[in-house]
Amino acid sequence: MLAKSNSTRRDSVVVIGLGRFGASVARSLVASGHEVLAMDTDEDTVQSLAAELPHVVRADATDLGALKQLSVTDFSHAVVSIGANLEASVLTVLNLAQLGMKDIWAKANSPQHGRITERVGAHHVIYPEADMGERVAHLVTGKMMDFIEFDDGFAIAKTRAPMETHSKTLAMSNVRKKHGITVVGIKRRHQDFIYAKPETEIKPGDHLIVAGPTPLIEKFSALY
């Protein structure tokens, strides 16, 4: 069991529900050195993750007493990754909110699910399937190699440098003025990413990291 402390652990996370999403969140957090308490009601799930997650316990997060016993409020963040069982998801968020958890992230399978978890105390709602679906749609239908969109229709994408930019500096090709997007970084084969500067020359085969409104990013990527 984790050592108890009176103060809140910085960047320590309780992950509740270890399905594909929750287990992946927990693994990534552990890999990046964070303290993680992972829990699931299913003994087989707990056993199967014991080798990868240093602190994984079988517990029912709808049980307020169990959460208190595990001192979950010593952790700075909670991720509730229970999708299919709406009642368990909502009760878990409610319990965490009642205990005074300051940063609760809840995975939701639908907008209705998301709204309910927000109502009962989730500070952030994540829609992994919907978000990934949207992202893949952009990648499949467009020329982008990677794509992240923010709430306000602003996106960052990795795209191939279009011909019109080849063998010119960014200042010469003037893509910001012509296309309304900003080149923020360049990746050249076998080299690390570099920050884009006005004097940076684009070479055929370069990959560009571009930022701007989503429709303009899509148009720019389609130039290749």
Ligand code: ATP
């Ligand atoms: P996935 O991330 O695989 O898509 P999912 O959205 O289908 O998961 P569920 O199957 O509902 O989500 O739940 C994920 C995990 O949460 C399961 O391993 C389940 O045992 C666990 N779980 C369900 N209820 C509770 C609870 N009350 N307390 C802790 N863990 C729970």
